[in-house]
Amino acid sequence: MNTSYTLAKRDYKAGSTVTASRIVIWFLIAIILSSSIICFFAQKVYAADIELFEHNNIIPTDNSSAYGVDWIGQSFTSDNVSHTIDYICLSLRKEGAPGTTYGKIRKMSGASPSGTDLATFTIAENQVGNTGVWTQVSLSSPMTVDPQTEYCILINTPDGEYPANILQWKRSNVSVMPFGTALASTGGSTWTTQAYDYMFEIWGTVAVEIQDIKVFESYRETGDWLITVRYANIYKPYYDSYDIKKYFSLQLRNASGNITAQNILPAWGNRVSCIYLSAATVTALTWGETAYSVHIYGLFNSASLASDNITTSYWLGSDLANLDSWCITSASIIGTYYNTDMTTYIAQRGEVLNATGGSIFDTGIPGLSAIRPGIFQTYSRSGVNVPGTYTQTGRNAVDPVTNLGPDAVVLLTRIGNIFGGITAEQVATMFFVILTIAIACLAFPAGHAGAANILCLPVFIGGLYLGVNWMFIGALGILGAFLIVYNLYLVK
Secondary structure: OOOOOEOOOOOOOOOOOOEHHHHHHHHHHHHHHHHHHHHHOOOOOOOOOOEEEEEEOOOOOEEEEEOOOEEEEEEEEOOOOEEEEEEEEEEEEEEOOOOOEEEEEEEEEOOEEEEEEEEEEEEOHHHOOOOOEEEEEEEEEEEEEOOOOEEEEEEEOOOOEOOOEEEEEEEOOOOOOOOOOEEEEEOOOOEEEEOOOEOEEEEEOEEEEEEEEEEEEOOOOOOOEEEEEEEEEOOOOOOOOOOHHHOEEEEEEOOOOOEEEEEEOOOOEEEEEEEEEOOOHHHHOOOOOOOOEEEEEEOOOOEEEEEEEOOHHHEEEOOOHHHHHHHHHHHHHHHHHHOOOOEEEEOOOEEEEOHHHHHHHHHHOOOHHHHOHHHEOOOOOOOOOOOOOOOHHHHHHHOHHHHHOHHHHHHHHHHHHHOOOOOHHHHHHHHHHHHHHHHHHHHHHHOOHHHHHHHHHHHHHHHHHHOOOHHHHHHHHHHHHHHHHHHHHHOO
16 A cells, blocks of 8 residues: 555546645746746846946057056046946057956055955957057946046056067057046056056946935925935945945935935935925924035945035925926836836826836835825725725735835836736736646646645735736636536546
8 A cells, every 4th residue: 555645636647646745846846937937037127328437538649568567557536426337448459469468446545556456357368459449348346436536447467578468558648637647566566657648438327316306395294394306326336236225325414514314215226215304303494595405325435426406496385286296207207217107197187106106106205195196096095995895996006016016017017018018917917827827737637626726825815915906816716616626527
């Protein structure tokens, strides 16, 4: 007698059985496969354009060589904005076969490079021509430069030999950069400045930016202030891998630069945030004052990485219809950034925040959906819910796009676009349905419909929790009923 515990009556093939361990294994495989499909598409798309920042690209008149123990470099002072370095371009030429060139980027301390390498790179010999050309170089790790900070690019070709096998960096004969200079070192420890500048270009994207500020009055109570901010933050290497709340804060400063109030940044990317001040708090402040400024402050380096003064046009008063307009306009801009719709049009209400946009704005501006519900596609009014009922209208308040979050919605929307532009909610629904069918089909051929239904139950509960469409529930019901009927009446 076979004493092994089995869940299956019989397989399609006579005599075959399936143990509980095999059911669990197939269940895990189904989850892994489904997750892999989602992860395949899990790449965020942003509309930030790569642009040229610090550079010296005038026509060169000379060159210098890097070989053996000799290092050469170029310092530069960053612009007034924090930006990433996606790649750099250097004007180089080779003589003979110098081998691989090694480079790094460091901060400057006085007239010398200091500290650890912020990024490194290599230049293969075949990347460089025999005549002076711009060579594009990618960094080994992402990095961001802070505003008004001096950095340097350093290179060395250790296998090069003068004069037959050398790498040359093209340069001017005189110093042409007001906030940078050429550098030279034997051994890479002690550096001297040179009276000329090398040719280079820094390409990247704006990393931290305050895009818009508006100040409203009487948001929660008469006389309070709500300072809304639309921002972008993709500061590398922290971006998208670390908790933004641990690295950045949003600050309101007075004319002396002192912090008057502050808040967290809720998320990476293009988002909205706010600083709220109660009526009691603002008694010491002056409405309409143009000396106030808003800053995105880096907690990790104790520096203001983006700022903007609150000018006269930013003070919009107590008419919260202006807040509605600002939210819809900002949602359109953020939607362009993510290449997905953040608003939708509803007859007799006009343009409103859809589930994706609503999630972003209700997170960035706490209480917005309760105070200004009319700009949300789905909102609740006090007194309209009937105890004991759970309608599709009520379910819309916990739709999957809200529960999954805005980043997941961007992912689901991208997948939907691949399949003809179906909505994020429909993609989420299809995911649960496909996962349920996959799990059921693993147990169904083994002849035990009850096991199939039990294994599908967690997916069913998850779908109910996330609030996916009733189509999902109907599909599950039909599938479950079929398996039970088949198991009781058709399997002999």
